[in-house]
Amino acid sequence: MAKNGKRLNRSVQVDIAIIVVLCVFAAFMVMPLIFAIASSFKPMSEIFIFPPKFFPMKPTFQNYRDLFSLMSNSWVPFSRYGFNTIFITLAGTAGHIVFASMCAYPLALKKFPGGKGFFNLILLALMFSGAVTTVPNYMTMAKLGWVDTYWPVIAPYLASPLGLFLMKPFIEQNVPISLIESAQTEGVSEWQIFWRIVMPLVKPAWLTLIVFSVQNLWSMGNSMYIYDEQLKTLNFAMSQIVSGGIARAGVGSAVSVIMMSVPIAVFVIAQTNVVETMATSGIKE
Template sequence: MTRIEPRAAAPARRAAGRTRPRRRYAPERRRSLLLTLLLWLCVLYFVLPLLWLLIASTKDNADLFSSFGFWFGERFSLGENLVTVFTTRDGIFGRWILNTVVYAVVSAAGATLLATMAGYAFAKYRFPGDKVMFSLTLGAVMIPLTALALPTYLLFSSAGLTNTPWAIIVPSLVSPFGVYLMRVYAADAIPDTLIEAARVDGAGEFRTFWQVGLRLLAPGLVTVFLFSLVATWNNYFLPLIMLNSSELYPLTVGLAQLQAASSAGGGSQALFSTVITGSLVSVLPLIVAFLVLQRYWQTGLATGGVKG
């Protein structure tokens, strides 16, 4: 005989089913072996060259070719290699470091400022042709720098700026990707109501940007600054065609010149260990810059999490 429940019993049982305790989220259940292996492969891809560079910098020329690449040689020659790096050709390596620091810092600061101002304007203002201009900026991201090398050289040559620091700094001030990044970041990081409140209080547009916008855009500023810094620091082709004097070379062109002298053979001096040690020295400032500036990323992520 079929048992008939009261009408109130069915909703009660459904409510009891809904109040069952849920299983706690276990992160280990979501782990994927394939993704873990891919991440470890990516780590090895980036770390192994740096590890090889560090180990190779401790070897002399003989040990470079007679010992295993990822192990130390018979002699620990890091100190001697560093002395050779900074004394070769009357210590021109120090001049190359200074040139690279000036080119990279000035270019990165200028590119960050221009990209931030342009990104802020595209995100918070509406003016005739704004969409067309932003589309052209996005299109400039797709143009390879080598395609612009010859027109840039001819333009700077006609202006008499070749073989000067400005030939490296001025082209590096243009960062289409930085404009795009700051436009996307400013659209969400700066509320329109905050800008309207500043206008009501009597603040002008420039004052609103400098005192309100820049403070909220700090993580984006650091990101664009680091991208521009690394791009200018590692730029090789532009200084190669713009500069003729070795006194103005950055590290990239200077080390390539030493490498060419080492590979020339004949009566040239073998400077393989010197070039490798110089490459290690050239990488260290970028590592320090990242370690110093990464706290601004962490601060931006924490602020976003609190706002969310």
């Protein structure tokens, strides 16, 4: 970078100080999560000792066993809650990626009336959250006969503006228009172009969408559209158990570990792709 190998405008002392401060701060941020993991392996006797210890002295799986026996004693089997959450997460994520990518493809690579206006609308939609639309959506879902089905949770998520917002600029920057045009002259159908050429080129973007979707859908708690116990989510069932009070501190920690491990694992796998995708996004002036 600089002529003599030294970096511009940097001093070693400040660099080291920054690394130290960052590491201390980072440790402080993850500490509660590590603490949750540590507590989930503590036997009951260690949860109630004074002064409390951070790490377990005699690690045990008892809390996880208790959690599963509590869950299997509830009148809806544990596997049912698990299935609900997994189904909502998978269906919502897959649908969101396909819908958002399909919509982003023409917006990114073609010029047609209304395209720009539509994307501006997406930008505006980022500026308010789903809380605003709950009541009208409830009416819509009731009219569609969707109360007590998975759809009220999945359908609005399919059109989450963030996915389209991230997908469109990434396609713009990573899919050369010449490639699309030459495919068109060879008579490849639009659907084939989208599915066979565009989608494989934007893998980092859909991995990013997977990260955000899983994060949102996996932690889906109680929904005002679902009254049937058979359709409730894992997060809802787990929070019911946790609300049993401090006596269930160990089980509660086990719940936290289960709930956080899936989205964190997905993020770790896709991390570099997420950064690559978000580099192309940003609100243009």
